[in-house]
Amino acid sequence: xxxxxxxxxxxxxxxxxxxxxxxxxxxxxxxxxxxxxxxxxxxxxxxxxxxxxxxxxxxxxxxxxxxxxxxxxxxxxxxxxxxxxxxxxxxxxxxxxxxxxxxxxxxxxxxxxxxxxxxxxxxxxxxxxxxxxxxxxxxxxxxxxxxxxxxxxxxxxxxxxxxxxxxxxxxxxxxxxxxxxxxxxxxxxxxxxxxxxxxxxxxxxxxxxxxxxxxxxxxxxxxxxxxxxxxxxxxxxxxxxxxxxx
Amino acid sequence: xxxxxxxxxxxxxxxxxxxxxxxxxxxxxxxxxxxxxxxxxxxxxxxxxxxxxxxxxxxxxxxxxxxxxxxxxxxxxxxxxxxxxxxxxxxxxxxxxxxxxxxxxxxxxxxxxxxxxxxxxxxxxxxxxxxxxxxxxxxxxxxxxxxxxxxxxxxxxxxxxxxxxxxxxxxxxxxxxxxxxxxxxxxxxxxxxxxxxxxxx
Numbered sequence: 001x002x003x004x005x006x007x008x009x010x011x012x013x014x015x016x017x018x019x020x021x022x023x024x025x026x027x028x029x030x031x032x033x034x035x036x037x038x039x040x041x042x043x044x045x046x047x048x049x050x051x052x053x054x055x056x057x058x059x060x061x062x063x064x065x066x067x068x069x070x071x072x073x074x075x076x077x078x079x080x081x082x083x084x085x086x087x088x089x090x091x092x093x094x095x096x097x098x099x100x101x102x103x104x105x106x107x108x109x110x111x112x113x114x115x116x117x118x119x120x121x122x123x124x125x126x127x128x129x130x131x132x133x134x135x136x137x138x139x140x141x142x143x144x145x146x147x148x149x150x151x152x153x154x155x156x157x158x159x160x161x162x163x164x165x166x167x168x169x170x171x172x173x174x175x176x177x178x179x180x181x182x183x184x185x186x187x188x189x190x191x192x193x194x195x196x197x198x199x200x201x202x203x204x205x206x207x208x209x210x211x212x213x214x215x216x217x218x219x220x221x222x223x224x225x226x227x228x229x230x231x232x233x234x235x236x237x238x239x240x241x242x243x244x245x246x
Numbered sequence: 247x248x249x250x251x252x253x254x255x256x257x258x259x260x261x262x263x264x265x266x267x268x269x270x271x272x273x274x275x276x277x278x279x280x281x282x283x284x285x286x287x288x289x290x291x292x293x294x295x296x297x298x299x300x301x302x303x304x305x306x307x308x309x310x311x312x313x314x315x316x317x318x319x320x321x322x323x324x325x326x327x328x329x330x331x332x333x334x335x336x337x338x339x340x341x342x343x344x345x346x347x348x349x350x351x352x353x354x355x356x357x358x359x360x361x362x363x364x365x366x367x368x369x370x371x372x373x374x375x376x377x378x379x380x381x382x383x384x385x386x387x388x389x390x391x392x393x394x395x396x397x398x399x400x401x402x403x404x405x406x407x408x409x410x411x412x413x414x415x416x417x418x419x420x421x422x423x424x425x426x427x428x429x430x431x432x433x434x435x436x437x438x439x440x441x442x443x444x445x446x447x
């Protein structure tokens with residue numbers, strides 16, 4: 001069992017799985033009861049540790065999908081087909097199981113509420129997860145910061161949290177960019193995020209938006225480069241990346 | 247004691263010698279990219295590398311001076327705090343020992359600083375005596391910007407956030423001053439073999 005948390009120390013703790021909710025064919029949300037959780041800020045992540053019967057352990061990091069104000073800690077996990085940990089979390093874990101974790105981790109890619117500047121977010125695939133935590137935090141605190149989310153997914157079926165994003169709070173605009181396939185009557189953006197889309201949706205540098213970009217490295221690299229080229233101060237462009245260099 | 251994760255068997259390291267993989271790490275063949283912001287694009291004409299701070303006199307090299315310094319090729323295992331390790335990575339660059347020839351240090355710590363504002367702190371002893379390089383080639387090619395090019399610090403015995411990408415200088419300090427991630431709760435020292443990921447580990 002995890003001991004009493006020392007100040008400034010991240011101890012391993014046990015959470016109980018309340019439910020595992022399918023989001024898309026590849027992603028599931030783990031809803032956790034974490035009695036020792038000390039709270040987090042939207043955008044942070046946790047380390048999860050699995051232990052086999054012979055003592056072998058594996059650890060991975062997952063973004064927190066829930067707002068600090070939510071009743072449960074939530075992680076949304078994308079199943080990597082040949083992965084070691086994500087297939088276990090997505091396919092094997094059941095309500096009632098225990099899950100060892102520690103966190104929250106990371107203090108840079110966080111959004112804590114109105115800074116007097118609009119919130120401009122870009123999510124690629126499961127990179128939307130920490131951004132969803134930011135939107136939930138915004139809604140839970142009735143923050144009126146104008147917020148825009150550009151969410152790039154392969155197809156409509158791959159869009160995580162689709163219903164929730166469609167009924168976003170006032171002042172939130174969600175723009176879906178579908179990169180591989182789209183319904184015949186799709187009126188949203190088709191293809192990758194490009195300058196034409198940014199012209200439509202990105203606040204100009206003079207509005208000094210707080211910019212958060214999370215996704216596969218190629219996605220983050222392409223958009224962060226464009227935002228810097230459009231005059232945004234690189235210090236206001238926060239990135240969280242996963243996956244290899246292209 | 248960690249509880250057994252029901253139904254978890256794990257995928258062992260296969261052909262990899264487990265003694266080369268620190269606790270909690272897994273081996274990857276990819277080269278993942280992790281950066282807190284946009285990739286800075288340096289112009290080599292303006293690039294300098296400096297050693298300053300608590301030293302008797304500062305040193306500075308232009309790109310052409312730096313590339314003319316004696317370089318070596320080293321093959322090392324690297325370990326990222328986000329859990330991946332990559333074995334037998336080959337780098338070419340200048341040993342920090344070469345850079346410190348003729349430098350009289352008056353502080354026992356360094357802050358490595360980079361284009362884009364990134365910093366990380368290390369004891370000076372951890373970059374001396376063949377333990378660290380300023381690398382500008384990876385796998386026989388110029389180091390790609392995403393991986394820290396034109397040059398990055400390479401300190402393979404510590405977690406890889408200590409190997410500052412886009413490094414431009416080392417500033418010696420008398421007291422140990424937390425760098426970027428160290429100020430956000432990551433471990434001040436970062437020894438992968440003692441699994442010093444976060445504060446208090």
